[in-house]
Amino acid sequence: MAANANGVPTPRSPLARIQTQKKQNGICHDDSGKPVKAQTIDELHSLQKKRSAPTTPLEGAQGAFASLSEEERQRQQLQSISASLASLTRETGPKLVKGDPAKTQAVARVAHHHHVEAPTISVSDSSLKFTHVLYNLSPAELYEQAIKYEKGSFITSTGALATLSGAKTGRAPRDKRVVIDDSTQDELWWGKGSPNIEMDEHTFMVNRERAVDYLNSLDKVFVNDQFLNWDPQNRIKVRIVSARAYHSLFMHNMCIRPTPEELENFGTPDFTIYNAGQFPCNRYTHYMTSSTSIDLNLARREMVILGTQYAGEMKKGLFSVMHYLMPKRQILSLHSGCNMGKDGDVALFFGLSGTGKTTLSTDHNRYLIGDDEHCWSDNGVSNIEGGCYAKCIGLSREKEPDIWNAIKFGTVLENVVFDEHTREVDYEEKSVTENTRAAYPIEYIPNAKIPCVGPHPKNVILLACDAFGVLPPVSKLSLAQTMYHFISGYTALVAGTEDGIKEPTATFSACFGAAFIMLHPTKYAAMLAEKMQKHGATGWLVNTGWSGGSYGYGSRIKLPYTRKIIDAIHSGSLLNATYLKTEVFGLEIPTEIEGVPSQILRPENTWADKKAYKDTLLKLAGLFKKNFETFTNYKIGKDNKLAEEILAAGPNF
Numbered sequence: 245m246a247a248n249a250n251g252v253p254t255p256r257s258p259l260a261r262i263q264t265q266k267k268q269n270g271i272c273h274d275d276s277g278k279p280v281k282a283q284t285i286d287e288l289h290s291l292q293k294k295r296s297a298p299t300t301p302l303e304g305a306q307g308a309f310a311s312l313s314e315e316e317r318q319r320q321q322l323q324s325i326s327a328s329l330a331s332l333t334r335e336t337g338p339k340l341v342k343g344d345p346a347k348t349q350a351v352a353r354v355a356h357h358h359h360v361e362a363p364t365i366s367v368s369d370s371s372l373k374f375t376h377v378l379y380n381l382s383p384a385e386l387y388e389q390a391i392k393y394e395k396g397s398f399i400t401s402t403g404a405l406a407t408l409s410g411a412k413t414g415r416a417p418r419d420k421r422v423v424i425d426d427s428t429q430d431e432l433w434w435g436k437g438s439p440n441i442e443m444d445e446h447t448f449m450v451n452r453e454r455a456v457d458y459l460n461s462l463d464k465v466f467v468n469d470q471f472l473n474w475d476p477q478n479r480i481k482v483r484i485v486s487a488r489a490y491h492s493l494f495m496h497n498m499c500i501r502p503t504p505e506e507l508e509n510f511g512t513p514d515f516t517i518y519n520a521g522q523f524p525c526n527r528y529t530h531y532m533t534s535s536t537s538i539d540l541n542l543a544r545r546e547m548v549i550l551g552t553q554y555a556g557e558m559k560k561g562l563f564s565v566m567h568y569l570m571p572k573r574q575i576l577s578l579h580s581g582c583n584m585g586k587d588g589d590v591a592l593f594f595g596l597s598g599t600g601k602t603t604l605s606t607d608h609n610r611y612l613i614g615d616d617e618h619c620w621s622d623n624g625v626s627n628i629e630g631g632c633y634a635k636c637i638g639l640s641r642e643k644e645p646d647i648w649n650a651i652k653f654g655t656v657l658e659n660v661v662f663d664e665h666t667r668e669v670d671y672e673e674k675s676v677t678e679n680t681r682a683a684y685p686i687e688y689i690p691n692a693k694i695p696c697v698g699p700h701p702k703n704v705i706l707l708a709c710d711a712f713g714v715l716p717p718v719s720k721l722s723l724a725q726t727m728y729h730f731i732s733g734y735t736a737l738v739a740g741t742e743d744g745i746k747e748p749t750a751t752f753s754a755c756f757g758a759a760f761i762m763l764h765p766t767k768y769a770a771m772l773a774e775k776m777q778k779h780g781a782t783g784w785l786v787n788t789g790w791s792g793g794s795y796g797y798g799s800r801i802k803l804p805y806t807r808k809i810i811d812a813i814h815s816g817s818l819l820n821a822t823y824l825k826t827e828v829f830g831l832e833i834p835t836e837i838e839g840v841p842s843q844i845l846r847p848e849n850t851w852a853d854k855k856a857y858k859d860t861l862l863k864l865a866g867l868f869k870k871n872f873e874t875f876t877n878y879k880i881g882k883d884n885k886l887a888e889e890i891l892a893a894g895p896n897f
């Protein structure tokens with residue numbers, strides 16, 4: 245029974261008497277609740293928000309400044325960010341203020357205490373104005389910023405932040421530039437087939453200045469201080485300076501989120517991204533072939549983004565950095581998904597964009613370690629990232645329930661189309677792009693393994709989305725075959741992820757990620773061979789692409805069948821199946837798998853036109869052979885025995 249304010253029971257009856265308070269001093273009080281502790285509306289609003297713990301990075305010794313005052317912390321933090329944003333020609337950083345410029349009152353007060361000293365060398369207007377820093381904002385704060393200031397930002401019916409990435413809806417690999425200097429000249433892979441297109445140090449500085457000036461011309465910038473790599477011994481500190489809440493939330497989700505304590509001791513970042521994506525590069529600048537430029541300077545540990553707002557550039561730019569830093573430490577960096585069974589059996593999923601790394605590593609019966617970027621060290625595997633980046637085209641609750649459910653508050657949904665009233669997303673719709681994406685923190689997947697590390701892999705699964713429809717749905721590989729297919733990195737690129745490609749086309753991309761590797765592919769291949777051998781991992785080739793004919797004739801292998809195949813690999817049952825060897829590619833294919841129609845296991849059975857099948861098979865084999873020519877002269881491992889074996893493991897016809 246309910247009680248009124250005086251504790252007198254109020255009987256529930258249809259004709260309950262309306263009770264008014266007894267008159268005191270002749271005034272009628274409505275004191276059903278206590279009055280608010282505010283004298284004004286402003287004061288009332290200020291009560292709404294509780295102060296949170298300070299999140300401030302410190303320069304210098306870890307934890308030594310634990311007793312610093314809040315004010316001193318703020319000052320050091322702004323100094324560190326000001327140093328990041330400094331113009332290198334005017335030798336001064338901008339005046340920084342923490343917080344949203346919209347809250348002008350607070351700004352005036354903070355600015356008085358915290359602005360960084362005025363420049364002495366050469367003064368420009370930008371050094372006279374304040375740049376407001378929105379530092380490691382929470383998802384809720386970033387939502388508010390996005391919705392208020394960024395056109396095209398909306399909350400979907402499930403709570404995700406829908407956003408548009410602008411003119412670019414995929415990466416622009418032809419616009420990537422890497423600074424060539426005395427050390428990178430010899431260390432990195434340059435020339436034919438390499439993703440590293442050179443630029444000189446001076447041009448980098450021109451673009452860096454352009455990006456920094458652009459960012460400093462704004463009222464506010466977002467700064468994220470985060471980590472990469474869950475292996476604590478090989479963790480990298482990254483700072484991302486960007487102009488959009490979308491970019492800040494994307495990286496909040498994709499990188500590892502520091503705890504408040506870790507943030508207090510953050511210090512100087514190991515790597516910094518300047519994302520001035522809304523602003524183009526100057527096409528009169530040397531080495532620039534378009535208005536977009538993604539520039540990597542390993543010596544300065546910096547990356548500059550101009551002319552593209554596609555957030556994937558940041559994620560994959562950092563991945564390139566890891567592909568340089570980790571092999572130096574004898575750690576193999578991998579463009580792969582990774583998950584682990586209840587018994588601790590780890591599987592890696594390699595594959596190019598759209599082949600199924602995210603879809604297949606997200607498996608309700610297994611622990612997710614990560615969906616896209618990993619390291620394999622002497623201690624086992626570790627995820628580089630703190631989030632997942634799933635393709636959304638055709639997404640359904642039935643087929644991919646865990647990804648579906650991860651699209652909720654906090655998740656960034658790029659370039660999707662939704663109902664203007666209900667805000668329900670239509671995942672079939674590709675009118676903005678086919679490369680629609682969801683970026684969410686890894687803990688949004690219920691069986692994520694946190695921390696995202698695991699023991700040495702037992703299975704290495706190479707995913708290829710074969711648009712020709714001639715590769716078997718699954719084959720067991722020898723070590724040499726695994727290397728052959730790893731170096732080849734075959735797939736049919738699915739539309740949209742890389743700018744300009746509109747429909748599936750056969751592609752070879754070394755190490756299943758040539759766009760991101762920094763060293764010659766054979767360096768990574770040799771490390772993979774050594775690790776697989778040492779830890780007894782088995783290689784598999786899984787075709788998640790076409791069956792019964794090429795693209796346009798056959799159809800994509802059904803996801804439930806691919807899942808059954810993957811289940812059989814994980815359980816170990818496929819290892820003991822009966823195999824037969826295919827002609828031309830010499831692949832071992834199983835004759836039976838539980839839950840998969842046996843006739844689809846042999847591609848030639850699914851083709852009505854046997855001659856067309858044979859012709860297509862030979863055509864693809866020819867493409868493999870031609871692609872591999874560039875690698876035949878390279879030494880792999882200590883002696884050249886493996887290189888010869890690998891070559892022999894390719895198609896024979």
Ligand SMILES: Nc1ncnc2c1ncn2[C@@H]1O[C@H](COP(=O)(O)OP(=O)(O)OP(=O)(O)O)[C@@H](O)[C@H]1O
Binds near residue numbers: 595600638
């Ligand atoms: N048989 C299949 N196996 C795997 N994926 C399939 C299959 N059939 C259809 N798909 C679809 O293919 C897409 C695979 O995309 P996924 O996000 O897993 O790519 P990815 O390898 O993680 O690429 P990226 O590196 O670009 O993130 C999903 O949209 C999935 O629904």
Ligand SMILES: O=C([O-])CC(=O)C(=O)O
Binds near residue numbers: 556560596597616
């Ligand atoms: O980088 C991207 O835009 C998406 C991705 O994961 C890939 O292409 O491998």
Ligand SMILES: [Ca+2]
Binds near residue numbers: 633635
């Ligand atoms: Ca993915």
Ligand SMILES: [Mn+2]
Binds near residue numbers: 616
């Ligand atoms: Mn990827």
